[in-house]
Amino acid sequence: MVLLALLLLLPLVNIFVESFRQYVPGRIGGLVGASYTLENYITLLHPVYVGYLVTMLWCATAATIVALVMGYPIAYVIARTRSHATRMALLGLLVGLLFLSALVRVYSLELSFGSVGLGRIIAGLMDVSPNSRTYAEFLVMIGLVHHSIPLSALLMTGTIQNINPKLVEAGMALGAPLWRAQLSITFPLSMPGILSAFLVCYTINMSAFVVPMILGKGKIHFLSNLVYDRYAELANFPSGSAIAVQLLLVTLIATYGIGWLLRRWTSEGAGV
Amino acid sequence: MRRIFDDIWKIAALVLMALTLAFLIGPMIVAIAMSFDARGYLAPFPPTSLSLRWYAAFFANGSFVSGLGNSLVLGFLATIVSAFAGTMGALALVNNKFRGKAVLSALFLSPLMIPAVVVGLALLIFFSRIAVFDGFFRLFCAHVVVTLPFTVRAALASLSGIRRSYVEAAMSLGASPARAFWDISFPLAKTGIFAGCIFAFAYSLDDVAVSLFLYDTNSITLPIALVSHMRANFDLSVAAAATFLAFITVLLIVVLDRIIGLNRVVGQGLYR
Amino acid sequence: MSGISKRKFLTQLGAGVGTAALFTSKPWIRRAAAADVTLVGVEWGGPWLEGAKAVAAKQPKFNIQWETHGGGAAAIMAKIKTAWPTPLYDFVAQFDPLYYAWMREGWPEPLSIDEMPNLKDIPAESFVRNDKGQIINVPISQSGRFWGYRSDKAPFAVKKHEDLLDPRLKGQICVPDALQSQNSMVAMFALAFGGDEKNMEPGWDFMKRLAKSGNIGRVAKTEVDFINSLSSGECSVGIWSNAAWSKIADVGPCVFLSRVPGDKIFRTGLLTEGFMIPSNSTKKKEAKEFLNFFVSPENNQLYNEKLNFVPTNLKSGATKMAQNIVFKTSEERKEFAVVFDFVTLGAQQNQMTAKWEQEITPLLR
Numbered sequence: 083m084v085l086l087a088l089l090l091l092l093p094l095v096n097i098f099v100e101s102f103r104q105y106v107p108g109r110i111g112g113l114v115g116a117s118y119t120l121e122n123y124i125t126l127l128h129p130v131y132v133g134y135l136v137t138m139l140w141c142a143t144a145a146t147i148v149a150l151v152m153g154y155p156i157a158y159v160i161a162r163t164r165s166h167a168t169r170m171a172l173l174g175l176l177v178g179l180l181f182l183s184a185l186v187r188v189y190s191l192e193l194s195f196g197s198v199g200l201g202r203i204i205a206g207l208m209d210v211s212p213n214s215r216t217y218a219e220f221l222v223m224i225g226l227v228h229h230s231i232p233l234s235a236l237l238m239t240g241t242i243q244n245i246n247p248k249l250v251e252a253g254m255a256l257g258a259p260l261w262r263a264q265l266s267i268t269f270p271l272s273m274p275g276i277l278s279a280f281l282v283c284y285t286i287n288m289s290a291f292v293v294p295m296i297l298g299k300g301k302i303h304f305l306s307n308l309v310y311d312r313y314a315e316l317a318n319f320p321s322g323s324a325i326a327v328q329l330l331l332v333t334l335i336a337t338y339g340i341g342w343l344l345r346r347w348t349s350e351g352a353g354v
Numbered sequence: 355m356r357r358i359f360d361d362i363w364k365i366a367a368l369v370l371m372a373l374t375l376a377f378l379i380g381p382m383i384v385a386i387a388m389s390f391d392a393r394g395y396l397a398p399f400p401p402t403s404l405s406l407r408w409y410a411a412f413f414a415n416g417s418f419v420s421g422l423g424n425s426l427v428l429g430f431l432a433t434i435v436s437a438f439a440g441t442m443g444a445l446a447l448v449n450n451k452f453r454g455k456a457v458l459s460a461l462f463l464s465p466l467m468i469p470a471v472v473v474g475l476a477l478l479i480f481f482s483r484i485a486v487f488d489g490f491f492r493l494f495c496a497h498v499v500v501t502l503p504f505t506v507r508a509a510l511a512s513l514s515g516i517r518r519s520y521v522e523a524a525m526s527l528g529a530s531p532a533r534a535f536w537d538i539s540f541p542l543a544k545t546g547i548f549a550g551c552i553f554a555f556a557y558s559l560d561d562v563a564v565s566l567f568l569y570d571t572n573s574i575t576l577p578i579a580l581v582s583h584m585r586a587n588f589d590l591s592v593a594a595a596a597t598f599l600a601f602i603t604v605l606l607i608v609v610l611d612r613i614i615g616l617n618r619v620v621g622q623g624l625y626r
Numbered sequence: 627m628s629g630i631s632k633r634k635f636l637t638q639l640g641a642g643v644g645t646a647a648l649f650t651s652k653p654w655i656r657r658a659a660a661a662d663v664t665l666v667g668v669e670w671g672g673p674w675l676e677g678a679k680a681v682a683a684k685q686p687k688f689n690i691q692w693e694t695h696g697g698g699a700a701a702i703m704a705k706i707k708t709a710w711p712t713p714l715y716d717f718v719a720q721f722d723p724l725y726y727a728w729m730r731e732g733w734p735e736p737l738s739i740d741e742m743p744n745l746k747d748i749p750a751e752s753f754v755r756n757d758k759g760q761i762i763n764v765p766i767s768q769s770g771r772f773w774g775y776r777s778d779k780a781p782f783a784v785k786k787h788e789d790l791l792d793p794r795l796k797g798q799i800c801v802p803d804a805l806q807s808q809n810s811m812v813a814m815f816a817l818a819f820g821g822d823e824k825n826m827e828p829g830w831d832f833m834k835r836l837a838k839s840g841n842i843g844r845v846a847k848t849e850v851d852f853i854n855s856l857s858s859g860e861c862s863v864g865i866w867s868n869a870a871w872s873k874i875a876d877v878g879p880c881v882f883l884s885r886v887p888g889d890k891i892f893r894t895g896l897l898t899e900g901f902m903i904p905s906n907s908t909k910k911k912e913a914k915e916f917l918n919f920f921v922s923p924e925n926n927q928l929y930n931e932k933l934n935f936v937p938t939n940l941k942s943g944a945t946k947m948a949q950n951i952v953f954k955t956s957e958e959r960k961e962f963a964v965v966f967d968f969v970t971l972g973a974q975q976n977q978m979t980a981k982w983e984q985e986i987t988p989l990l991r
Contacts, residue, residue: 298846
């Protein structure tokens, strides 16, 4: 435990410190020993970077919500179905998808929904060109959703399994229609699972890298793309660290903010 | 009147599920088709002719095969440790009410919120400071740290649904806390822990950005080998490797089910 | 924490120690034979590595352990820097302008033609020298970047650079971003409109016009991105290296705009790739011997065949595809080939990337 905390914290501190260092173009990393500066953070106040942040937030939030909505029925079926074959098939599908490397999945989405696939039809419906920025944003969201559904479904299954089905039967015996019984009984009780799924999927979507890079056609940049450029190509570690810190803070605030809201709506808030 | 709403509800749920499944399976078929595509480049679906060349190329390439070996060993070891630590962490979060619980929870989730490249570099610097240069060990530590959010969250999703009264009942009957965990909490939480293991393993097999800074000549992982190969050539071996891995995993699950019964491994909750 | 007994903690500790012991012994990795001299070299993967291995296989003295560049250039530099002075590699493949980054860190080992006689067959301008005038790189390939299009997919035949702004090309152009080849695309624009590497404003102006036109379908971040974009038919016009174009030429008929008379944008930007030896290597003498072998006429030719790059050794022959960027006479070179001032471009890399992020990306439709 202590070892893990060490491994987690020390690098984090290092990044934080690095973000305050000066960067000398052409050299590798920040200038050690020189005075610290806030410049890396001030640059981020530029409206363009705020724009990138907003796009990222919009894509990640919308994608996570859609993924949760789409994943819930699957989780429900896996948890409740009496057919062993169905359960196996669905589990197999979800697990198989997870092990299909992210890069391959992204390229297959590019082929399916890109300008050489269904893109022409869908973009036509949206009245934009399939190579346009608007459609690229849509593609990125599709990519994020596709990536998140297996995760969310698998995470929610465990919780739904532990809910007593007799509760819904009892509700219906008391006169509630099925839809009302589900909404007021199963749904709130599965909240810990939904919350966990939300947290994991949201953080993954916020720090998504491959999906925006390939599906975004270079027109959509998530913060982690900006960081990658600075770390892996430019060796401008200070600026990269500043953006990483920003991403961490934003994700923390957004995740816990929305999580807190969700918990407010349901009184059963067992678990963190 | 109520019946109609119930029917509408059921139909809506089914339609949503059908759409989700189509959305998930479609690109998967495209990905599989890519691996059998005889054309030597990324081309529109469907393939004009099929071939096994990518599979042949994959297995003939020594660096891919040794990379696969490295990745499997690394993934396996990292998953076990991560699952163990993750479950411990989840237990700590569920069982206790202490101040700073939210902070600890956030700490566990933080590696996901930081762009993978940043984590990789931070760990590289950390390991250099303590003069550890062995690639495999560095990768192992990094993968444990990075998969921890998955295992913690997944275990938490299951554990938090378990009524505390069960554990208390067991303990009042004379079981030690460890025994109570093993006999009561663990079986109920198995689904979550299993899901966590799956995520961890899948992530470890797929990770490039974290491993990028930490590997050395003897510890090249499969995704790094594939990505290095792809500098100027979108070699569809990636698709072959991914399909192969996904297929093996699904096969493994089917075999596990035949031998031990999936329900014993994955867990089936309280109510069957 | 309740639930964690001392027993569990000790088991965990034991597992940790056991795992660490397992890793340090690593029984599943076979070690290289101790008899030969082993050198550790870094190359790019794919055809680069194939070519390098083919050359290495032709000699019996050295056993080469190859490591590949997994990602961007800075990854390997970060590894070297954090490990310094512990030696990691004996030679590393890099290109313009990373030579200058290395020199600023003080890493490259000086080389001389006396120690490596095959270097005399390489044109003097390919060498990069440190401030003492010593050679620090072993140039092995020359590649070129130029515009081109797929004649089976492009809406019309592109003849002059103004065509790039033509509305018929909406969403059809795939361009590199500012990190590719040190933004040499915009540098070429700058040279065409009266600027140069130090004054890039005219280049940025044209870039902004191109961005606003809505003709850019994709901004590719890697060569694979570019190849996929054109091979799948997403875009039909673009600019990248000779190697990329040779892959696309396999897919469909292409027209290369590497030497269009009178057009200052449809020219070729040249760059060299080469090896450098870190000065902290323990086997510098052996590395020099091996690299000398590597750039002999036959070996240089063999290496460049798979890449369709131009061999740096003047005695080597070039493949057909490489002929695109071979300029035989000095007039040809002067008119169609550009060697950018990578020192300046490299120093501005950070600003240029920031400028791209701030001023170009928001304009893209």
